[in-house]
Amino acid sequence: METKYSIGLDYGTNSVRAVIINVKNGSQVGEGVFHYTHGNSGVLTHSSKPLMARQHPQDYIDGYCEAVTQAVRDAQVSSDFTPDKIIGIGVDTTGSSPMPIDKDATPLALKESFTDNPDAWVWLWKDHTSYEEAEKINTIAGMYRPQFLSKIGGSYSSEWFWAKIWHALRVNPEVFDAAYTWIEIADWIPASLCEVNDADKIKRGICAAGHKALYHQEWNGYPDKEFLEMLDPKMKKLKATLPSKAGENDEIAGHLSSKWAQKMGIPAGIPVAMGAFDAHYGGIGSGIAPGTLIKNIGTSCCDIMVAPLSDHLMDIPGLCGIVPGSVLPGHYGLEAGQSAIGDIFGWFVNVISRGSDKKAVFREIENEAEKIAPGESGLIALDWMNGNRTILVDQRLTGLFVGMTLHTTAAEMYRALVEATAFGARIIAERFEEYGVPVERVINCGGIPYKSTLLMQIYADVFGKTMELSQSHQTAALGSAIAGAVVAGSQDGGYDNYADASKSMTGVLATRYEPNPSAVKIYNQLYPLYKELHDSFGMDQEQRDLSHIMKKLMHIRDSVKGATSK
C-alpha cells in the first residue's frame, strides 16, 4: 500500500511547529515553524504586572497557515511525498490556556472592540495572575466538593481554567459579559481548522477538561452550576455552554475546511483529531503504554503515565491529575511534574559565571561534575527553586543546599542539584508505584536528556533503572501526527488505534543509560536523607516540622519588598 502522511501541529509558547510524518514508520519528511508576532516573542507581558502572560489567537491562525505551507514545501524535497497523501491532522498546545469566545466561536480578541484588551486574549499557561482565585477555589471545593480536588492531586492551581476565568470576571467584567463561553486553545485550534462556527458544536477534549477544568465522569462532566455559583453568580452561565461529555484522543474534532486546505495546499475534508496538551501527545510520540513512565525534561519536567481503566485506580495525592481517557482511550491518563529542572541548572550557572561565557561554564561544570563520585561531595540539595509541583503541590517552597565545607566546589554543588532533581523524580515514580501504577520502563524526551549524559546517568543510578531516550526529538509534534493517523483510520492508510500506531511510528534510541550497581548503592543511602529533608521542609508534621521555615522567609521577604516599594 502507498505510504501515507500525517500532519502534527505543536503549538508552543513562542512558536508553532508543523511536521509531516510518514505514517508507516514515524519518520519526519517535512517541517515548518512560525514564530508568533504579537507581544514579546508571542507573549504579552507588562512590567507592572509580573504575573501576566497573554497570547493573541491570530498567531494560531497565521501559525497553521504558514507552518503547514512551509512543511509541505519542505517535504516535497522527499521523492515519495505529495500533499494528496496526507490523511489526517493532529494538534497539541500549551495549557491550561483558555480564552473568551462568542457564540459563533470567534475569539473576542479577533473583534475590533477587544483586540487591544489583553484580558480578551488567551490567558497563557504561565499566567499566574489568578492565585487568589485558585486559593478560594481550593477553599470552597475543600468544603463543598472535596471529590473535585482528589482527582487533581489535592490542589487547584492558579494556572488553570476556572481560576483564570474567575479572575477575568473580577478584574474585567466587560470581557466576561461579552464572552459566550471560554475555551482552551487545544479545543479551539482544531475547531478553527474545521471552521466550526457555533461555540456549542465545538468538541472539548478530555485532556484539558479533566486535568484543568474539574471535569470527571463521576459527576457527569464539568462542575455543577451550584458550585460555579458559589464562586460568583455570574460564573454559572458557563455551565450551559460546556458539553456533558468530553472527547478522547481517538475522536475526530472535525474535518479540514476547504478554505484552509486550499491556503495550506493540502486535501480538504481530512479528519482533524481532538486537540490535547503537548505533554500528552508528547507521551504518545514517545511510545507511552501501561508500565512506561514518559519524562519530558526541559526547563521543567512533565511526567506522563497511563494505566488500563480496568485497574480501577484510587486517587493519587499530589498528582496533577488522574483522568480517564486523557492520554490514551481506555486508559487513565496520569500527569505529574517538577516545576524546574533546566531552570535550576541555568540559575546556578548564572550565579557562578560572573563575567564568564555562560555556555563555556555550563560545559566545564558538566565535565567536572561527571568526574565526582556519588556521595563524594557530602552535599545534598532540594530542587525546589521554583516550588514543588508533584507531590507537594506548593509553589512557595524554595531551594536548599546542605553539607558544604570550606572545600566544596561549584561542580559539587552543581552535581548535587542534578541529583536533587533525580531524587525528586524518584519520589514521583514511587508515588505512582505506591498507588498501583508500576514503573517498568522510563523513556525520556525533551531537550536535556539528549544533551546531558551526566543527568541521564544520575537518573539511571538514582532510579536503579535503565533510562531510555525517545527516538524523536519532537515527541509532541509526532504524537499529534499519530493522532492524525489514528483518526484517519486504517481504511485510509492510518491506524485504528494508538497501540498499532505507536508500534510502527515510535521508538527509542539504541543509546540507553544502565544503572551502575555501586552508584545505585550510594544513592540508596542518600535518597532517604533527601526524603527526610523533603518531608521536614515540605510537609506539616507533628514530629519533624520545619515546614514553616521557607514560608516564613518568603513572608518576611515579601513584607520587606512591600515596605521598600512604598
Place this chain on the structure above:
Amino acid sequence: METKYSIGLDYGTNSVRAVIINVKNGSQVGEGVFHYTHGNSGVLTHSSKPLMARQHPQDYIDGYCEAVTQAVRDAQVSSDFTPDKIIGIGVDTTGSSPMPIDKDATPLALKESFTDNPDAWVWLWKDHTSYEEAEKINTIAGMYRPQFLSKIGGSYSSEWFWAKIWHALRVNPEVFDAAYTWIEIADWIPASLCEVNDADKIKRGICAAGHKALYHQEWNGYPDKEFLEMLDPKMKKLKATLPSKAGENDEIAGHLSSKWAQKMGIPAGIPVAMGAFDAHYGGIGSGIAPGTLIKNIGTSCCDIMVAPLSDHLMDIPGLCGIVPGSVLPGHYGLEAGQSAIGDIFGWFVNVISRGSDKKAVFREIENEAEKIAPGESGLIALDWMNGNRTILVDQRLTGLFVGMTLHTTAAEMYRALVEATAFGARIIAERFEEYGVPVERVINCGGIPYKSTLLMQIYADVFGKTMELSQSHQTAALGSAIAGAVVAGSQDGGYDNYADASKSMTGVLATRYEPNPSAVKIYNQLYPLYKELHDSFGMDQEQRDLSHIMKKLMHIRDSVKGATSK
C-alpha cells in the same frame, strides 16, 4: 616622669611580631617581624598526613632575637625612645601548641638526634592528628571525671595538650620516652628568654593549663595520676613534672638573661610576664573588662569575656573554657569561638569566581550585598562550613543554605553567609548572658572588622547593639606589652594592675556601628529561624531531629573516599 616602653612578642602561625609600646598611652613606636624558616612558612606539613602541622622551636629563638632587634632599630627613629627605657616583656603565642623537652628544658627538636623527627617538634594548634585520642579522652573523662569536661564546655578537642601528647606516645614512643615532659610554647618561650634550664622550674600559665590541659583549682591543678594512667600507663610520669599551681598573667615568668639582652640590645634582668595565648592577650589589648565581649574576627572568630570571681559562675555548656585567672587576675576568663568566618567568605568567593580576579569579585560582591535589605533575599544559611566550635562543639557539622529561588543572586547568598556568622555570634553572646555574664559592650578586633563595613553593620543589626572597634590593629602584641608593663610595676614606670594599664594603654576608634532599628526588627524575625535550623541540624532532639543528616552525608562521603583511594 620619663616615658617608659614595654615589648610585646606575638607568636603567630607563620611569623613572630615584636612591638615596642609607649607605656603611658599605648602607642606603638617600633615594630619588627621574623618569618619562620622551617617547613612551609613555618609549618611542617606532609601530603600523606593532611591533619599534621608542626613547628620547629629554633624559629622561636631566632624569632625573638631578630624581631626585637628590628623593633628596637625601628623605634629609635622616634626622638624620645632609647632601649634603656624598656621596662618589661610580654609574650603571646598560638595554642594549644605543646612540645617535648628534656629535664634541662631543652626541646628535643633542638637535639641532633631528634631534629629531623617531626613528632619531636612543636605540635601546632591546628594539628588534628589526635582526633582518636580526643574521642577517647571524652569517653574516659565522661565516665570517670565528668567535672573535667564541664569546665571546658563539655568536650575535649583534638587540638589540645593531652590528646596530642597521647597521640605522640602511640605513634612515636621513642619521642615520648626521651621527653622529660611536654610544655606549651606559651610557657617555654618566656622561660627561654630567661634561660631557665630546669624543666621543673618553668612556670606554667593558667591560660594554657586551664583552657587546654584540664587544669583547675577545684581538683588541685592538672589531672590526677590515675586519670593519666587510664589513658596509658606511661602517661602518668607527666604528673610529677607539672606544677601544682599555674601562674596568672600578672606574674613574672623570669628575668631576661644577659645573653639574650645583649643579643637584642635591650636591658638585661627586666621582667618577662607569664606567656598566654594570642586571643587572651588580644582581649587585654582590646580593653577587656567585665561586661565587654571582645570579638577577634579573622579567618575564624575568637570571643573572650571576663567576669569577677565573686560572681561564682556556673559551668557554661559549649564554651571552650571557663578558667579562673586565665585572662585577668581575679576574674574568670571565658573563651568561645566560631570555627570559620573569613574562611567562609573566601570559600564562597572561590566558588563563584571562575577565572575572575578573586579580589575584584570580593569587592564587587561586598558592594552588591550592601545594597540588599535585611530579609529581602528570602535566604538563610548556617555558618558551619568548618564545623561549630561554640556552642555545639562539633567539627563534623557542615553548611546549609535555604530559601533559594530561580532569582537568587550570588550577592544574596554572600550576604546570607555574613548574616549566618552574625546569628552564630549572637547565639554565643546569648549563651554568655543566659549563664549570668552580661554583654554590655562589644569591641571587635582582628582583620575583618576594619575591612568590612557590611559585616560590622550586620553584626550591629543582628545583635541590636553598638559595634565598637579596638583602636589597635595588633591587639595581641599590645596586650603582651601591657603584661610587660604590669609585671614591671608602677615603681619602674609601669602599672600595678591591668585595670590601670588598660585605662591608659587601650582604646576604641571613633568609628562605631550603631544598630538600625528597622533592620533590628527584621533580624529579630530571622534569628528564631536560624536558631531552629541550628537546633534541628545541630542537636539531638526528641522533637525535631535532623541532626544526623550532615553526619550521615559525611559518613557516606568518607566511605566513598575510602573506597576510591584503595
